[in-house]
Amino acid sequence: MDSLIDSTNHISSSINEMVEYRALKGHIYSVGFQPDECLIPFLELVGFGSAALIRTFNLRYNLITTLVEQWRPKTHTFHLSCRECTITLEDVALQLGLPIDGNAVTGVSLISRPARICYDLLGRSPSEGNFQTLKFSWLKANFEYLPSTATELEVMQAARAYIMHLIGGVLMPDTHGSAVHLMYLPLLSNLHNTHSYSWGSAVLAILYRELCRTTDPSAVDIGGCLILLQSWDLY
Template identity: 60%
Template sequence: MASLIRKDPHISNTVNNMDSYHALRGWVNGLGYSPDAQLMPYLESAGFGSAVLTRTFDLRYEISALVESWRPETHTFHLLYGECTVTLEDVALHFGLPIIGSAITGVNAITKSAALCYGLLGASPGDDESNFSDLKFTWLKAKFEHLSVNATEEELMCAARAYIMQIIGGVLMPNANNNKVHLQYLPLLADLRNVRSYSWGSAVLAMLYHELYRTTKPDAIDIGGCLVLLQS
């Protein structure tokens, strides 16, 4: 094991130096509202029926302690009683997300952002000339929180996509800023019946591992990824 451990700077090296030590900052963006009952059949069909029921909670400073014990070489936490890690089974049990299927790789660039939003959400935060790569949670909530009792099937599908986007960006795969969700996930939600064919659980775990690796650097300040899963 000693031969596996690299000599790269690690956040654990700053623990005994109070001048350079700091606790990592992480946030979980709670959706602030529960899905309308009309949306549940669409969310279930997409494979997010359990994930939408996730209840968020305040993060504790133990998050930093976990990162300090994370070894990027083995993807495990080195603790006094041995090693442990977060697995795909944990993701499946916590969120009910599929852990087999097509890989989620995203897209490098979306050239017609407004057109994509109009096509899949029925609305856009920008005009037809705008190019943007993220959607603000505040816009998604304001636009889709309240649904008409006479909403059409197309309107319900748009609202379901918007809710899934908030779950992805706010709970499952948030970045360190945690106030927006990247537009790259929206095309994957075009056909809600096909959404469960992707291995969303693998993407959640991969991003968490990536964030754990990134934040082992001593200069890291914020941590993203699925911190609800990590703390749990």
Template identity: 65%
Template sequence: MVSLINKDLAHICDTVNNMDSYCVLRGQVNGLGYSPDARLMPYLELAGSGSATLTWTFDLWYDLISALVGRWRPETHTFHLPCGECTVTLEDVALQFGLLIDRNAVTGISAIAEPAALCYSLLGASPDDDESNFLKLKFTWLKANFEHLSVNATEEELMCAARAYIMHIIGGVLMPNSNNNKVHLQYLPLLADLHNVGSYSWGSAVLVMLYRELCQTTKPDAVDIGRCLVLLQS
């Protein structure tokens, strides 16, 4: 195992004994912000997100998370502890979030030609953004537009609200960025057909992004950490 470790690679653990330069990583978990309307549950279940909606967010211990990052080795994607090695696995993601791990890869496009048209098509509304090429949706906008639904909401309106809630789950719990209160629009086209959402390996995407984030935060100059910290801490 020693032969796998690159001693020339700068690592955040090198600063642990230097209290002047070592600091606890910062991060942010936005949570879901609101509970879904009961009428949305059949659509969320249809999309395979029913279990994820039940996820409880809790206070994160960033000193504990920072200590874990100090034990993470990018070469092996494992935590090296005095008792041995361990890591977050696909099984952990599947059991804790109910997400599938053996389906098609989650892929999307980073540039969307007509974001407003896409939002109107799949959400029934679009942010009043000054920029016509916006790429992210604010959680405050999602909550303001989809938290309270009309008692006479149509099936199409319920489906739009379900997509909005799944977007909130993706950006707020499963794959959040550090210090970010938005979710990237690239995920929205994958929710067009709720019957097809479950054909993607969302659990694998969550884990891959967490691994990448851990590798990035092992750099000595790292100050923020994002992604699925609820999974990491649990």
């Protein structure tokens, strides 16, 4: 047995004892609509131009599950029969086009005045009460169509909404439902400064975390950027 595996907590050590094969379920929520042409310059400005072109394709969950079985949390690498390898920041930059240098992507886990920050940065709010996430259905309903008379401010607000959907739905989805945490929105307040954050590092860190978490035999679903994981493996 690989010395890097916890003999009781790693899925690869439990396969022979399992009654049924475990295929993980993934969490991915495609934006579902293409950004208006007016948004493209702002998406490129913040470093999300290439990521905005991602179209959800069929994820092969058997393949993803097999990769998890080969993942070693202690080294953050896949132990394959041919060699030991892993997904790098260079892979993230090449496949997703996200910035990998700059400030760490951190945010306040609890927003004290969520409605105010939504009005300031999105021009509207889903509620006047206390909330910490934005539902993808709300983002789509309010920002899918941009009026032809939209001002630059309204275009910027729509760009922020699209990026929020992209972050929570494709790049950094978690297992807590079809919504994105509000903590990312303040990082989009100044779109000219958003590119200074290392979004690629955040995407990779969350994917690493999910790979480590799902080596536990009791795990049934996996978050993170599964499109990156699958495309890295295939290509």
